[in-house]
Amino acid sequence: MDLSRVRNFGVVAHIDAGKTTVSERILFDAGVQHRCGNVDEGDTVLDWMAEERARGITITAAASTVPWRDHQLNLIDTPGHVDFTVEVERSMRVLDGAVLVLDGVAGVQAQSETVWRQMQRHQVPGLVFVNKLDRKGADFLRVVRQARQRLGARVRPLQFPLFDNERLSGLVDLLALRTWVFDGDGVRATAQADAVPASCADEVGVLRAELLEDLAGDDETLLEAVTAGRSIVPEVALRALRRRVLARTLVPVLCGAALRNLGIQPLLDAIVDLLPSPLDLPPVIGQDPRNGQRIERSPAADAPACALAFKVQLTPHGDLTFVRVYAGTIVPGSGLWNPRLRQHERVTRVLRIHAEHGQPLERAQAGDIVALVGPRHTATGDTLCTKDAPIVLESLTVPDPVLTLWVEPRSTADRDKLHQALLRLAHEDPSLRVREDADTGRWLMSGMGELHLEVVRHRLQSDFHVACAVGAPSVAYREAPRRPARAEAHVEHAVGAKTIVGDVEVEVQPDPDCVRPEIEWAPGCPVPGEYRPAIEEALRLECHVGPRLGYPLVHARVTVVGARIDRAHDSEVAFVEAATKALRAALEQSGIDLLEPWMRIEVEARAEFASGILNDLSQRRAEVDDVVADGDLRTIHGTVALRRMFGYATAVRSLSQGQAAFSLTPVELRPTGE
Ligand code: GDP
Numbered sequence: 001m002d003l004s005r006v007r008n009f010g011v012v013a014h015i016d017a018g019k020t021t022v023s024e025r026i027l028f029d030a031g032v033q034h035r036c037g038n039v040d041e042g043d044t045v046l047d048w049m050a051e052e053r054a055r056g057i058t059i060t061a062a063a064s065t066v067p068w069r070d071h072q073l074n075l076i077d078t079p080g081h082v083d084f085t086v087e088v089e090r091s092m093r094v095l096d097g098a099v100l101v102l103d104g105v106a107g108v109q110a111q112s113e114t115v116w117r118q119m120q121r122h123q124v125p126g127l128v129f130v131n132k133l134d135r136k137g138a139d140f141l142r143v144v145r146q147a148r149q150r151l152g153a154r155v156r157p158l159q160f161p162l163f164d165n166e167r168l169s170g171l172v173d174l175l176a177l178r179t180w181v182f183d184g185d186g187v188r189a190t191a192q193a194d195a196v197p198a199s200c201a202d203e204v205g206v207l208r209a210e211l212l213e214d215l216a217g218d219d220e221t222l223l224e225a226v227t228a229g230r231s232i233v234p235e236v237a238l239r240a241l242r243r244r245v246l247a248r249t250l251v252p253v254l255c256g257a258a259l260r261n262l263g264i265q266p267l268l269d270a271i272v273d274l275l276p277s278p279l280d281l282p283p284v285i286g287q288d289p290r291n292g293q294r295i296e297r298s299p300a301a302d303a304p305a306c307a308l309a310f311k312v313q314l315t316p317h318g319d320l321t322f323v324r325v326y327a328g329t330i331v332p333g334s335g336l337w338n339p340r341l342r343q344h345e346r347v348t349r350v351l352r353i354h355a356e357h358g359q360p361l362e363r364a365q366a367g368d369i370v371a372l373v374g375p376r377h378t379a380t381g382d383t384l385c386t387k388d389a390p391i392v393l394e395s396l397t398v399p400d401p402v403l404t405l406w407v408e409p410r411s412t413a414d415r416d417k418l419h420q421a422l423l424r425l426a427h428e429d430p431s432l433r434v435r436e437d438a439d440t441g442r443w444l445m446s447g448m449g450e451l452h453l454e455v456v457r458h459r460l461q462s463d464f465h466v467a468c469a470v471g472a473p474s475v476a477y478r479e480a481p482r483r484p485a486r487a488e489a490h491v492e493h494a495v496g497a498k499t500i501v502g503d504v505e506v507e508v509q510p511d512p513d514c515v516r517p518e519i520e521w522a523p524g525c526p527v528p529g530e531y532r533p534a535i536e537e538a539l540r541l542e543c544h545v546g547p548r549l550g551y552p553l554v555h556a557r558v559t560v561v562g563a564r565i566d567r568a569h570d571s572e573v574a575f576v577e578a579a580t581k582a583l584r585a586a587l588e589q590s591g592i593d594l595l596e597p598w599m600r601i602e603v604e605a606r607a608e609f610a611s612g613i614l615n616d617l618s619q620r621r622a623e624v625d626d627v628v629a630d631g632d633l634r635t636i637h638g639t640v641a642l643r644r645m646f647g648y649a650t651a652v653r654s655l656s657q658g659q660a661a662f663s664l665t666p667v668e669l670r671p672t673g674e
């Protein structure tokens, strides 16, 4: 496989913009055997869930391969709902480029901006596809202007839609000056070298000139041709555009209507022509687990194998571990090393997933995205590599859970089944934590929000056939030091005929940038090097159980500042005890705040419902930042304490006749003031 012919890409969108429809059409048009399903009309969160689930593996397969123009396109599934932070994170981590689908009527919506920001954070090059141009009220150029303002990017149309009596009839490619005319039912499109229709010649001329001028800015050949008024070679312009897309300094905008199959084939062409191949990317970076040194691996097929497991998926035929291969070659029957578990995993089969079907492969190579059968212990985020050239790739950043609730089987006979199912789900989803409550014997699950845990409960029922009852959610509190404080502790014990002594001074400083407590050593601190690992370990454990109510300590920098050394009587045990005591005393002096999770909230609703929703939010003591009006639509942005938002899905449904959409994403921890 020639790597320059591979495209690993994803389709991202605000709910209902048409991500599912576009993805299905891509599979369909590329000729992948696939049932082209109908999409539900529902727009509430739970409808969305039912919809995604009814679709089965087709769209939720972590990656499907489609062939196009002699290229291999790996379509990576991105979540249907941006609340699933880890799902977004994992797909962004392995895709090389993305198509952002915008609704031709609604334009740039709250979650379009959110996913766009995520793409920028992961430096993912993108194209924009303005969908639903067949709908009344759609306006391509208005959406382009909006994208330019709200995405903060250099956004330029690459196509222009054609209408025949207000019916979307085709599109013009502004670079090639080629016209795509859709036939009656829009199933097939034929590229014709038609002249641009006179009705839109002016607009096309202006948009093309603007695009070329932009591209000529850093392309000598193009600049000469443009200034001399010579005709532009389409391939030269396309190459210039590709460079700009890869550098993320220009975002081309395409158009169409996925539901009518309009514009999908030119979109596939653009994915091939403009999005990066694995060779266009910098080498992947990891760490040598033996010495922590930084290693780079280029995507060479003959390098030692290294792959990132980005999703573990349960299927009726066994577990699939989806991996992106970053270097080397994986063949069925080979063994791979999991450096986190320090364990060998056997690969029995390597599958390319075409929609619903897995096609066995003889090998997978650098740049590929495939599913492995065989690994049993590897979890989402793990690296698989060779034992003699071990590497740990940067894992997925998994945020800490913000919400906990208990779950119990309806029938006690199912207790074991529930336990197994929970472990299984936590293995698949690193943002789900599961533990047994020592007092009640109940299982507690913690996750990213009510919706997240609702999906888990749903899956326990539908995938594992365990009917469960769940308790009321409670938020995951944390503790944090209030003021800097210092304390010294001295311990002395008689052990047999000997006296052992430890004496340590510890300082605690509040630091909101420390998500987990940092343990540090002051320069010149006399604690002997051989005691330090044990002391660090003990201090970390001590921090895990917060001093006030036992919630984990965060936002703290703990420094061992001093010690009194008495070579004759020093001992590690005594030093560990002294350090722990000193930390407790320092925390006592510092005072402890109880922190709770705050969420970013976005609610989108028609204008008539906005004041009711705002009233309700103010009763929940939300801080509303702004309300953006766009036609009849209002988008409310703000922040609010998670504990005041329980049951919000139901509340907002009754406030909006079921028509508002909302999302809640964790942003920060704040003192409860108690
Ligand atoms: P997703 O939530 O982003 O996956 O959006 P879906 O693909 O589920 O589509 C949401 C709704 O928009 C469905 O009712 C689709 O039938 C409809 N839809 C999608 N694409 C188009 C289009 O091109 N034109 C029109 N008129 N409707 C569309």
Ligand code: MG
Pocket: 016, 019, 020, 021, 080
């Ligand atoms: Mg969908």
